[in-house]
Amino acid sequence: MKKDIDFQKVTGVKIAIAKEETSNGPEWAVYLINLNLIELKTVMITSKGYGELQGESKKTSTLRHMIDELGPQAVAKVEPIDPALFALTNEFWVSYYILDQIFDKKFIFTSGSFDPGFIQLIPEIGLEGVLHS
Secondary structure (H helix, E strand, O other): HHHHHHOOOOOOEEEEEEEEOOOOEEEEEEEEEEOOOOOOOEEEEEEEEEEEEEEEEEEEEEEEEEEEEOOEEEEEEEEEEOEEEHHHHEEEEEEEEEEEEEOOOOOEEOOHOOOOOOOEEOOOOOEEEEEEE
């Protein structure tokens, strides 16, 4: 059971939602950033959105992504994200191994996370967006 697993504190791993300018206009995506000096193995990312829009309860599909290995100080593009979902709470649950130890963390972006004052340059990916650590 999950309560029996000794999860260590997550450090050096961040999630960013950032905007890239393309020939088709701005495209937003979710990125996993590993700032550690060691690779992450068997990375599992689960994402979902939920909240209220125009007085109605809304939920997105749950998406799951697997990355076999994310090298030291590396970045992985996880999934595109529609800016219409910024009005919801967006949750990303990340689990991975370093050596034989499992790590687990939930990253939550609320609708207020995308206010213009929170948009910043994210040096690790060279794009503007919102960073959560």
